[in-house]
Amino acid sequence: MTTDVFQIELRKAERSRIQEVDFNHLPFGKHFSDHMFVADFIDGEWQNQMIVPFENFTLSPALSSLHYGQSIFEGMKAYKNEAGEVLMFRPHANMERMNESARRMCMATIPEEVFMGGLEALLRVDADWVPSTPDSSLYIRPYMFATDASLGVAPSKTYRFCIFTCPVGAYYTNPPKLKVETEYIRSAPGGVGYAKCAGNYAGSLYPTMMAQQQGYDQLIWTDAREHKYIEESGTMNIMFMIDGKLVTPATSDSILKGVTRDTILQIARSWGVTVEERLVSVDEVISGIETGRLTEAFGAGTAVVVSPYSLIGYNGKDHMLPEFAPEDSFAVRVKTYLTDLRTGKIADEFGFVQKL
Secondary structure (H helix, E strand, C coil), X not given: CECCCCCCEECCCCCCCHXXXXXXXXXXXXXXXXXXXXXXXXXXXXXXXXXXXXXXXXXXXCEHHXXXXXXXXXXXXXXXXCCCCEEEECHHHHHHHHHHHHHHCCCCCCCHHHHHHHHHHHHHHCHHHCCCCXXXXXXXXXXXXXXXXXXXXXXXXXXXXXXEEEEECXXXXXXXXXXXXXXXXXXXCCCCCCCCEHHHHHHHHHHHHHHHHCCCXXXXXXXXXXXXXXXXXXXXXXXXXXXXXXXXXXXXXXXXXXXXXXXXXXXXXXXXXXXXXXXXXXXXXXXXXXXXXXXXXXXXXXXXXXXXXXXXXXXXXXXECCCCCHHHCHHHHHHHHHHHHHCCCCCCCCCCEEEC
């Protein structure tokens, strides 16, 4: 069958797996919803738009994305309000960023009717998978990869775009411990750091693993030239409260333009909080912790939402971050506000929430 609006073929799963999931205990990224959306870019146009059961792909061993890394993705979330309606949070911002990544990686861009049409059709089919338990959401993973089956270093002429979803709980159960990375780099000026491409994450795995072996949860990445300035953290953008101001590294071609980051900055400004997007040195942060000028450090991202840090390790020394009461914390206040906004508990004065 097809929908009249988007001409998307629907092939439903024979049996739902939803009864196998304990929605009160949702590990991140382990349970996948019944269906996924797929579309193929062939002969210069998007075609074969389908909602199909979540299942394995059959791929050629010569698939160009496996050899040359043309692979990009996004992360976004959907929620339910008290009436049981499905709410999407800033999906157009993710679509725009995905197309920015596609242009940098010489890949086909995705029209709004394909991205949003596929997303909305998929969420309608799997609406029951959107959880309503506290601290839970439906994580949405749009991604695209090259599908030419040939060798030779050149952009692929064909691509597959896919969206699948999974119900998730909190990403971190405890405030993470971070280590400032001063040897390895995540990205460099002129590179692909601002693109959400798979290779950025592959390159981060080894230094992150070494930090985890030392007792840390994630890294704070620094600039490639001097390791002097903070750029972002492993799974999130990074923010600080210094002298009562919200301070965050300015985005560049080596820093991901986070949707949650932008959301928090807009909210902070609406609250009258002074926001500074600028260079942030490691020395400023460490000195701020030691003198008490820095009162908060936290990560911001789709998966983690807002995640206060417990400590920052630098040059062999751990610097403990202040413990604070929720009512005194910008991070907790903005996380609560975001949660209420995304679940429809408060009015959306920004136009961020889109009802399915």
